[in-house]
Amino acid sequence: MSDDTVMLISGTSRGIGRHLAEHYVSQGWIVAGCSRGECDLEHLNYHHSTVDITDEAEAVAWVRGASKEFGRIDAALNNAGLASMNHALLTPVETVENLFDANFKGTFVICREAAKIMQRRKFGRIVNFGSIAVSMALEGESIYAATKAAVTTYSRILAHELAPWNITVNVVAPSPIKTDLIKGVSEGTMQKLLDRMAIKRYGTFEDTSNVIDFFLSPESSMITAQVITLGGR
Amino acid sequence: MRKKIESLVIQALADCYEEFGTELEANPQSFIFGGDSPLDSTAVVSLLVDLEARMEDEMKIVVSFTDERAFSQEQSPFHDVTSMTDYIMVLYGENQGE
Numbered sequence: 001m002s003d004d005t006v007m008l009i010s011g012t013s014r015g016i017g018r019h020l021a022e023h024y025v026s027q028g029w030i031v032a033g034c035s036r037g038e039c040d041l042e043h044l045n046y047h048h049s050t051v052d053i054t055d056e057a058e059a060v061a062w063v064r065g066a067s068k069e070f071g072r073i074d075a076a077l078n079n080a081g082l083a084s085m086n087h088a089l090l091t092p093v094e095t096v097e098n099l100f101d102a103n104f105k106g107t108f109v110i111c112r113e114a115a116k117i118m119q120r121r122k123f124g125r126i127v128n129f130g131s132i133a134v135s136m137a138l139e140g141e142s143i144y145a146a147t148k149a150a151v152t153t154y155s156r157i158l159a160h161e162l163a164p165w166n167i168t169v170n171v172v173a174p175s176p177i178k179t180d181l182i183k184g185v186s187e188g189t190m191q192k193l194l195d196r197m198a199i200k201r202y203g204t205f206e207d208t209s210n211v212i213d214f215f216l217s218p219e220s221s222m223i224t225a226q227v228i229t230l231g232g233r
Numbered sequence: 234m235r236k237k238i239e240s241l242v243i244q245a246l247a248d249c250y251e252e253f254g255t256e257l258e259a260n261p262q263s264f265i266f267g268g269d270s271p272l273d274s275t276a277v278v279s280l281l282v283d284l285e286a287r288m289e290d291e292m293k294i295v296v297s298f299t300d301e302r303a304f305s306q307e308q309s310p311f312h313d314v315t316s317m318t319d320y321i322m323v324l325y326g327e328n329q330g331e
Contacts, residue, residue, distance in 0.1 A: 112299070116282045164275045 004045075006030045006070040008063065008114060010053055010106065011080030013039045015179040019205035020077055020212065021046055032066035035080065053080050053106030054098075063113035075125040075216055076114040078107040078151075085140045085185060096143050103147035104154070111158060111169070119165045125216050126162075128155045130173035135233045136196060140189075148173070152227055159225035168224035172211045175203040175231030198232025234325070239318040241287055246314065249280045259314070266311040277311060288321070296324040 007024055011017035012033030018041065021033045025045045033039060034051035041048070047069070051062045067073050082102040084095055107128055118124025131148040133141045152171050159169035175197060176182055176190060194200045211228045214220060239261060246259040255271045257263070264270035266277045281298045288294045310320030 116285070119279060119282055120286065165279075 004028065004030050004070075005074040006032065006066065006072050007075040007077065008066060008073060008110065009033045009077045009079055010051075010110060011035050012041065012048065013037050016174065016177065016205055016208055017077075017079040020079060020209055023205075023209045029075075030070055032062075032070070034062050053110065054101035056105075056109050059106060059109040060113050063110060063117070067117045072121060073114050073117045074123065075127070076110055077212065078110055078126070078128045080106055081129060081147075083144050083182065085144070087140060088142045091143055099143050099147045100150070103144075104150045107151050108154065111154075115158075115162055115165075115167055118167050119162075122165050124162070124165070124167035125220075126155075126158070126167065126169045127212050127215050128152075128169065128171050130155075130171040130227055130229070132173050132175045132197070132229055132231055132233050134173065135229055136193065138193065156225045156227070163224060166221065168215065168220065170215045170224060171227040172208055172215070173227055173229040174208050175199075175229070175233070177203045177205065177208070196233070201231075203230050235318060235322055237292065238288075238321050238325070239314065241291065242284065242314050242317050242321070245280055245284050245287055249276055249283070252276075252279075261314050261318075264313045265317055266309055268313065281311070284317075284321075294325055295328065296321055300324070 007029045009017055009020050009031055012021040013035035017033070017035070018039065021031050021041055025031050025043045030045045030047070032047050032049065034049045034053065036052050037050065039048045049062050049065070051058050053059045080102065082099055084099055086095065111126055111128070114126065115124065128151050130152045131145065133145040134149045134152060138145065155169050155171045162169055176193060182190065194202070207230050211230065215223060243259045243261065246263055246265065249272065250257050250259055253272060253276050257271065265272065265280065272280070285296060285298060288296050308316065310316050
């Protein structure tokens with residue numbers, strides 16, 4: 001058991017999740033990360049597990065295992081997710097199920113289990129991942145945006161349900177970042193999207209961790225049920 | 234087994250009462266949710282989460298109260314200590330059968 005603060009991060013094998021794991025271990029957090037595959041991050045305070053968060057039993061075992069190993073969970077960042085672009089009329093139900101399983105169900109299960117542990121210590125910070133796609137209502141992203149809208153609404157209500165235990169729940173909605181999530185989208189489509197934002201550039205990993213730093217800060221105890229969308233949409 | 238579980242429920246309820254600031258004494262007839270229970274819904278959720286953890290820590294039994302049936306039964310299994318104990322016995326039996 002440790003007196004150090006402990007954070008769960010899902011989806012740490014690459015992209016934003018990988019950056020967040022590195023960012024927070026460098027700040028002294030113990031990070032329990034997970035992804036479907038391995039992670040090459042090597043650090044004394046980073047502990048990786050191979051977990052399919054769409055499998056409830058695996059996700060529950062991961063959260064409880066981290067709690068048992070480290071004795072506490074102070075924060076949970078639900079970063080893992082899938083993206084898919086397609087016209088609504090051409091989208092198979094299987095895609096809908098896969099996206100909702102990964103983006104919503106995975107977040108829901110980790111929030112539920114992490115909050116049970118946080119509730120015992122009457123403290124916790126949960127940060128879920130929305131998307132700028134929700135406020136932009138982008139053609140071709142109806143299902144992806146719907147999953148992120150579900151995460152956003154769920155988070156805002158969860159914030160009220162968990163507030164009695166000093167657990168905050170907030171959402172960071174990243175603008176497009178050059179990650180695998182958008183690798184299949186054409187440059188022209190991406191430029192049109194960027195043109196609709198107040199700040200017309202790709203986001204960076206640091207833009208996202210900056211918002212999360214704010215949500216996690218001890219001074220942010222009154223900040224809950226909030227959605228910060230990067231890029232000014 | 235039933236006695237042990239009932240005792241755990243009573244202990245968890247007693248701690249919940251204390252935290253909630255009531256001087257009631259927890260016993261097998263105590264109401265948990267409804268009846269004369271002083272607990273609000275937040276305190277009941279705390280109690281259920283606490284019980285899940287105690288069952289696992291002290292009896293090595295994994296039960297989960299995330300079960301829709303709990304809310305569809307005519308009388309809530311969370312109504313009082315006896316119904317709560319009965320319900321945990323059912324969940325325990327199901328786990329054993331898996």
